[in-house]
Amino acid sequence: MDRYKRVAQLRTVEDFRTYLDTLGVSLPFDETVTAGPDAPLAQPIAYGVRAIGNRFSVLPMEGWDGTHDGRPTELTARRWQHFGASGAKLIWGGEAVAVRHDGRANPRQLMINADTWPELAGLREQLVAEHATRYTRTDDLLIGLQLTHSGRFARPDPDNKLKPSILYPHPLLNHKFGFPDDYPVLGDDDIRRLIDDFIVAARLARQAGFDFVDLKHCHGYLGHEFLSAVDRGGRYGGAFENRTRFLRELVDGIRAEVPGLDIGVRLSAFDWAPFKPGADGTGEMEAVNGGYRYAFGGDSSGHGIDLSETFAFLDLLHSLDIRLICITAGSPYYNPHIQRPALFPPSDGYQPPEDPLAGVARQIEAVAALKAHRPELIFVGSGYSYLQEWLPNVAQHVVRAGMADSIGLGRLILSYPEVAADILTGQPLARKRICRTFSDCTTAPRNGIVSGCYPLDDFYKGREEAARLKAAKERTK
Ligand SMILES: Cc1cc2nc3c(=O)[nH]c(=O)nc-3n(C[C@H](O)[C@H](O)[C@H](O)COP(=O)(O)O)c2cc1C
Ligand code: SF4
Numbered sequence: 001m002d003r004y005k006r007v008a009q010l011r012t013v014e015d016f017r018t019y020l021d022t023l024g025v026s027l028p029f030d031e032t033v034t035a036g037p038d039a040p041l042a043q044p045i046a047y048g049v050r051a052i053g054n055r056f057s058v059l060p061m062e063g064w065d066g067t068h069d070g071r072p073t074e075l076t077a078r079r080w081q082h083f084g085a086s087g088a089k090l091i092w093g094g095e096a097v098a099v100r101h102d103g104r105a106n107p108r109q110l111m112i113n114a115d116t117w118p119e120l121a122g123l124r125e126q127l128v129a130e131h132a133t134r135y136t137r138t139d140d141l142l143i144g145l146q147l148t149h150s151g152r153f154a155r156p157d158p159d160n161k162l163k164p165s166i167l168y169p170h171p172l173l174n175h176k177f178g179f180p181d182d183y184p185v186l187g188d189d190d191i192r193r194l195i196d197d198f199i200v201a202a203r204l205a206r207q208a209g210f211d212f213v214d215l216k217h218c219h220g221y222l223g224h225e226f227l228s229a230v231d232r233g234g235r236y237g238g239a240f241e242n243r244t245r246f247l248r249e250l251v252d253g254i255r256a257e258v259p260g261l262d263i264g265v266r267l268s269a270f271d272w273a274p275f276k277p278g279a280d281g282t283g284e285m286e287a288v289n290g291g292y293r294y295a296f297g298g299d300s301s302g303h304g305i306d307l308s309e310t311f312a313f314l315d316l317l318h319s320l321d322i323r324l325i326c327i328t329a330g331s332p333y334y335n336p337h338i339q340r341p342a343l344f345p346p347s348d349g350y351q352p353p354e355d356p357l358a359g360v361a362r363q364i365e366a367v368a369a370l371k372a373h374r375p376e377l378i379f380v381g382s383g384y385s386y387l388q389e390w391l392p393n394v395a396q397h398v399v400r401a402g403m404a405d406s407i408g409l410g411r412l413i414l415s416y417p418e419v420a421a422d423i424l425t426g427q428p429l430a431r432k433r434i435c436r437t438f439s440d441c442t443t444a445p446r447n448g449i450v451s452g453c454y455p456l457d458d459f460y461k462g463r464e465e466a467a468r469l470k471a472a473k474e475r476t477k
Pocket of ligand 1: 026059061062063095096146187218219266337340341382383384385386408409410411412441442451
């Protein structure tokens, strides 16, 4: 992808600034980064009676490596230990955990139920133990569990077939993912039963020792689909009040049945229409004849942002006394470039239609607008991994300027788990371990292979799955 300069080539402040100017991308950054206890990124965040020890969060990342009955494996445990080793003090969700079988995004996704919860408790304990070994203090570590139903993108069974649960027939997504326009939608009673399953899952998460549950509302999964259910009738569709009823009923139920458990929400703050590869492989938006109505936080063009409903959603979270918000965008299935900016697309993606730095800047700008709207909420931002060598400079600026409270780290944690600690202590970054957004951690699960950083993590390089991944990439070239 020679169209865009590699970030690793932007070696000086001048190089970085000039390149951003050439792109017309506004991405503020600090020229120098401070380390040590007084550094902006080392400052705690006040949270109720406790503090979150610094300004880094680990974002949730599934590994496609649980058992078929939803339990973690050694691979899962290794990843959670790495989360603990990162030095980040907020663990946002660990990874998506399905509240029941039909809500799994893949046949190896974790599930929380009466049988599996002790093993999820074990994952948390291993994370805490690793953190304690390296950093001693753990009273300032806040750990959540992400609860989800994968809705339209559910593939729960070993046959790996899509078995969607949908809220409305989407004029583009039904077709794109190969199911008919008249595919049945969940009824209001089905939704009520699902809410009960979420409440049971929240109780088990509490039992497993988690500080909070994230009621996932992002990436095109079911929670997120409610927000765009403008065409649905009944109690859960149409007006904003109905589209947010799922969230309100979840919160009411959890507050009543699991007192003392905190709640957070990971939200796709804006969405766009689906993209597909164009004639030369570059992503282009699918035709949205007459405008697009299904992008929560988006405008009717299908590729613009209108945060007015997102602001209203934050007002609702505030009124529900929810303070922990993690912001992301779009969906990894139909517009990955706005969700996880990358130079190299996953096997089911497309060449980036913009410099990925533009995608990073878009998410940062949106979070800053949301933080300005509701400064009393704690905002975690996402999509920073593409910044590579420049991540510490941008992160410090964002936190110092109050544009977000915490910097979420996703892919970079897979390639370089201790990165937050290195930034905080002023170690030069280990350049060979910096994620270069090769997307193998997404391509692998798309091809039924466990996820991991195959290019940079020796542990995965040496596994038999590495050869299978290579073959899968050859096939989809
Ligand atoms: C392999 C992989 C698995 C992911 N799994 C989840 C998940 O379980 N839940 C979630 O909310 N986001 C998930 N994400 C999205 C990340 O949390 C994050 O938003 C995204 O990678 C962008 O951040 P980054 O630029 O730091 O990677 C996943 C991303 C990757 C690469
Ligand atoms: S496979 Fe490794 S280098 Fe590639 S995007 Fe994932 S974490 Fe980054």
